[in-house]
Amino acid sequence: MFDELTQKLDKVFRRLRGMGILSETNIHNALRDVRRVLLESDVNLKVARDFLARVQERAVGQEVIGSVSPAQQVIKIIFDEMVELLGGESARLLVSPRPPTVYMVVGLQGSGKTTFCAKLGLHLKTKGRRPLLVAADLQRPAAQEQLEILAESIGVTVFREKANRAPDACEAAMDYARRNSLDPVIIDTAGRLHIDQVLMAELEEIQQRLSPAEILFVADSMTGQDAVNSAKAFYDKLQFSGAILTKLDGDARGGAALSIRAVTQQPIKFISTGEKLDALEVFHPSRMASRILGKGDVVSLVEKAQEAIDQEEAEKLEQKLRKREFDFEDFLSQLRQLKKMGPLAGMLEMIPGMAGRLKDVKVDEGALRRIEAIILSMTLEERRNPKVLNGSRRRRIARGSGTRVQDINRLVEQYQQMRRMLKNFKGGGPGMLRRMMKAP
Amino acid sequence: MGIFSRIKKGFSKTREALSEKMGAVFKPGRKIDDELLAELEEVLLSSDVGWETTDELLSRLKDAAKEDRGKTEPEELMRQVIASLLGEAEAATEPADNNEKPRVILVVGVNGTGKTTTIGKLAHYYRQQNKNVMLVAGDTFRAAAIEQLKIWAERTGCQMVSSMHGADAAAVVYDGFESAINRGMDYLIADTAGRLHTKSNLMKELEKVARVLKKKRETAPHEVLLVLDATTGQNGLVQAKEFTRAIPITGLVLTKIDGTAKGGILLSISRTLNVPVKFVGFGEGLDDLAVFDADTFAAGLLGDKETLESS
Numbered sequence: 001m002f003d004e005l006t007q008k009l010d011k012v013f014r015r016l017r018g019m020g021i022l023s024e025t026n027i028h029n030a031l032r033d034v035r036r037v038l039l040e041s042d043v044n045l046k047v048a049r050d051f052l053a054r055v056q057e058r059a060v061g062q063e064v065i066g067s068v069s070p071a072q073q074v075i076k077i078i079f080d081e082m083v084e085l086l087g088g089e090s091a092r093l094l095v096s097p098r099p100p101t102v103y104m105v106v107g108l109q110g111s112g113k114t115t116f117c118a119k120l121g122l123h124l125k126t127k128g129r130r131p132l133l134v135a136a137d138l139q140r141p142a143a144q145e146q147l148e149i150l151a152e153s154i155g156v157t158v159f160r161e162k163a164n165r166a167p168d169a170c171e172a173a174m175d176y177a178r179r180n181s182l183d184p185v186i187i188d189t190a191g192r193l194h195i196d197q198v199l200m201a202e203l204e205e206i207q208q209r210l211s212p213a214e215i216l217f218v219a220d221s222m223t224g225q226d227a228v229n230s231a232k233a234f235y236d237k238l239q240f241s242g243a244i245l246t247k248l249d250g251d252a253r254g255g256a257a258l259s260i261r262a263v264t265q266q267p268i269k270f271i272s273t274g275e276k277l278d279a280l281e282v283f284h285p286s287r288m289a290s291r292i293l294g295k296g297d298v299v300s301l302v303e304k305a306q307e308a309i310d311q312e313e314a315e316k317l318e319q320k321l322r323k324r325e326f327d328f329e330d331f332l333s334q335l336r337q338l339k340k341m342g343p344l345a346g347m348l349e350m351i352p353g354m355a356g357r358l359k360d361v362k363v364d365e366g367a368l369r370r371i372e373a374i375i376l377s378m379t380l381e382e383r384r385n386p387k388v389l390n391g392s393r394r395r396r397i398a399r400g401s402g403t404r405v406q407d408i409n410r411l412v413e414q415y416q417q418m419r420r421m422l423k424n425f426k427g428g429g430p431g432m433l434r435r436m437m438k439a440p
Numbered sequence: 441m442g443i444f445s446r447i448k449k450g451f452s453k454t455r456e457a458l459s460e461k462m463g464a465v466f467k468p469g470r471k472i473d474d475e476l477l478a479e480l481e482e483v484l485l486s487s488d489v490g491w492e493t494t495d496e497l498l499s500r501l502k503d504a505a506k507e508d509r510g511k512t513e514p515e516e517l518m519r520q521v522i523a524s525l526l527g528e529a530e531a532a533t534e535p536a537d538n539n540e541k542p543r544v545i546l547v548v549g550v551n552g553t554g555k556t557t558t559i560g561k562l563a564h565y566y567r568q569q570n571k572n573v574m575l576v577a578g579d580t581f582r583a584a585a586i587e588q589l590k591i592w593a594e595r596t597g598c599q600m601v602s603s604m605h606g607a608d609a610a611a612v613v614y615d616g617f618e619s620a621i622n623r624g625m626d627y628l629i630a631d632t633a634g635r636l637h638t639k640s641n642l643m644k645e646l647e648k649v650a651r652v653l654k655k656k657r658e659t660a661p662h663e664v665l666l667v668l669d670a671t672t673g674q675n676g677l678v679q680a681k682e683f684t685r686a687i688p689i690t691g692l693v694l695t696k697i698d699g700t701a702k703g704g705i706l707l708s709i710s711r712t713l714n715v716p717v718k719f720v721g722f723g724e725g726l727d728d729l730a731v732f733d734a735d736t737f738a739a740g741l742l743g744d745k746e747t748l749e750s751s
């Protein structure tokens with residue numbers, strides 16, 4: 001499928017080669033084919049339309065980079081845009097200031113709520129918590145037994161009561177959790193249709209009575225166009241704080257992920273990849289994007305494009321280095337590349353003599369952010385000509401970036417080291433870089 | 441309540457919103473022009489019909505319009521085109537031998553589509569025709585699956601054969617078959633564990649279930665129903681193809697049409713595989729099952745209020 005798309009795009013763009021700039025008509029034609037791919041992957045029609053409009057906006061007028069085909073370049077834009085729309089990759093769950101923290105799990109029938117509750121219970125148990133699973137599905141036959149059996153298999157306490165109403169059962173579960181110092185409380189609710197007003201009101205009641213730290217919306221990755229309707233209705237009613245995508249062990253493309261993000265703006269916190277209770281994973285936007293666009297092919301393609309782009313920049317950098325022009329601006333752009341691509345794909349890899357040496361460098365995201373903040377607090381002059389950084393300038397930068405003067409000193413020192421090192425490419429090494437990465 | 445008024449009930453929950461949208465497309469007196477086709481395309485794509493089948497339906501509509509020369513309203517024509525595509529699958533399947541007892545119905549599908557619930561409703565459907573129905577708990581994998589089916593057996597007054605959690609599914613179904621024969625049942629309905637079509641070991645297990653049934657009687661299973669969730673997108677076609685490769689599917693059941701999803705992927709399946717749709721499920725109650733009717737389905741897909749109300 002994806003090869004096919006690339007070929008199509010190549011055809012559309014063939015005439016463009018050597019023209020220098022991606023034009024509106026060209027892109028428009030190309031994106032028609034992309035739309036089909038998105039639809040085939042179950043991205044909602046309207047979501048796809050908005051998405052492609054954004055891609056178009058970003059692509060029009062871009063310079064054609066000599067060494068990449070325009071098709072590849074557009075695909076890279078599509079990919080980047082999708083990763084961005086899919087959001088960050090945090091599976092962090094909020095915790096209430098006053099225990100027990102409540103996680104309320106909601107969704108349509110058969111989406112995988114009960115299984116996910118048990119998985120979450122296991123996940124939190126291995127992190128040293130003492131969760132309580134609450135069997136609040138009083139609707140589906142043997143739903144409570146199902147949760148009970150799953151809970152037992154992972155050694156987690158389950159609360160089950162023959163209450164008449166789910167909100168009452170949940171309230172009773174809270175008492176039970178407090179008395180037994182169980183925390184967090186994970187509530188498995190009955191599956192329901194988003195248009196079922198009575199049952200939706202019941203969820204709202206649970207929400208009001210328990211004030212959950214998180215409401216998690218569980219959606220089946222095989223869902224098609226309707227994902228926007230259910231997600232939006234659940235979101236409008238409950239303002240859920242995160243989504244879970246299930247059954248990704250199958251071969252559905254999972255366009256629903258994009259649809260759900262687009263209509264609710266809420267992060268996808270976990271993905272579920274099997275019936276076994278340890279099959280719970282952190283959501284990776286770039287993996288999801290390549291899945292939606294057609295699995296592995298696109299990754300290699302994007303990488304190829306990226307490489308080519310990096311190569312060009314690396315060459316520019318090399319020239320700068322030759323002329324000893326490397327300054328904090330370049331430093332910053334390098335950092336951003338590193339942040340974007342992870343430790344292995346960094347631009348430094350491209351520099352002759354450096355390739356292959358960065359494999360075990362772990363990028364400390366926090367340190368990168370601090371460095372970035374420091375550089376951003378510098379004036380343009382300071383970035384271009386670090387020699388002017390005297391004591392009072394350093395104090396100002398420290399204040400501006402929320403760091404200490406020592407941090408600035410260290411960074412300047414490292415910058416100078418790096419400059420020396422890069423001057424004769426073979427002089428540096430991974431150790432050097434690792435030190436740089438970890439600081440300040 | 442008759443079958444059609446019940447299926448109508450299923451569709452009616454979402455009819456309002458949809459027919460508002462469709463009302464614009466199908467204002468009486470509209471001609472089939474590019475604008476109408478574009479609007480129709482949007483409706484079909486938003487219903488999970490998929491773009492290939494949408495292209496095909498629209499080109500069939502154009503052909504039909506040429507032949508019809510404006511005698512029929514575009515809406516009626518579109519409905520006919522959809523229904524006839526579904527009907528082709530119907531015609532392609534031979535009528536199964538109805539006389540043998542018990543008829544074995546194997547219910548299969550991916551996880552969480554509504555298999556067990558459909559079995560409960562089907563049992564009820566046949567019980568109302570005064571048939572003797574036995575259920576067999578072939579899902580020995582999912583937690584409390586046996587207990588779940590047991591509750592449906594109690595609700596419908598059916599006997600149930602089951603084994604332990606973790607037992608061999610084919611062996612349980614075989615036991616059920618023997619017992620249904622011995623007790624002169626009219627129907628044996630077998631539940632199976634939900635499985636993704638990508639898991640070859642689980643698909644092999646399904647083949648084995650069919651094989652042991654065949655060993656007992658060449659004609660069994662008489663019916664293999666693939667249960668499809670109406671919210672399923674394009675993966676539904678892959679599911680249908682892969683299940684068909686493992687076991688000959690004789691019919692589809694479309695569930696959860698009481699939601700806002702239209703189940704348009706059925707059209708792609710019909711077009712590609714020639715499997716007829718036999719039932720639709722529209723709720724969690726015993727009565728929420730109806731024999732599939734292509735015209736009603738087409739009307740639901742197009743949000744056509746009048747046809748739904750008159751059926």
Ligand SMILES: Nc1nc2c(ncn2[C@@H]2O[C@H](COP(=O)(O)OP(=O)(O)OP(=O)(O)O)[C@@H](O)[C@H]2O)c(=O)[nH]1
Nearest residue numbers: 109110551552553554555556557634696721722723
């Ligand atoms: N609204 C609605 N819900 C349904 C329908 N059919 C089934 N359900 C619900 O969907 C959920 C899954 O149904 P099950 O019958 O357990 O599905 P299954 O395919 O047997 O599931 P597994 O055996 O776990 O793979 C349950 O909550 C059912 O009550 C339907 O037609 N409409």
Ligand SMILES: Nc1nc2c(ncn2[C@@H]2O[C@H](COP(=O)(O)OP(=O)(O)O)[C@@H](O)[C@H]2O)c(=O)[nH]1
Nearest residue numbers: 110111112113114115247272273274551552634
């Ligand atoms: N293959 C697969 N099956 C899953 C996954 N999550 C849940 N299931 C299955 O999907 C079906 C419905 O799950 P369940 O948790 O009962 O859904 P609920 O009705 O939303 O509570 C069950 O058969 C589960 O075993 C998953 O990530 N992968």
Ligand SMILES: [Mg+2]
Nearest residue numbers: 113114137143
């Ligand atoms: Mg459940």
Ligand SMILES: [Mg+2]
Nearest residue numbers: 555556579585
């Ligand atoms: Mg089941």
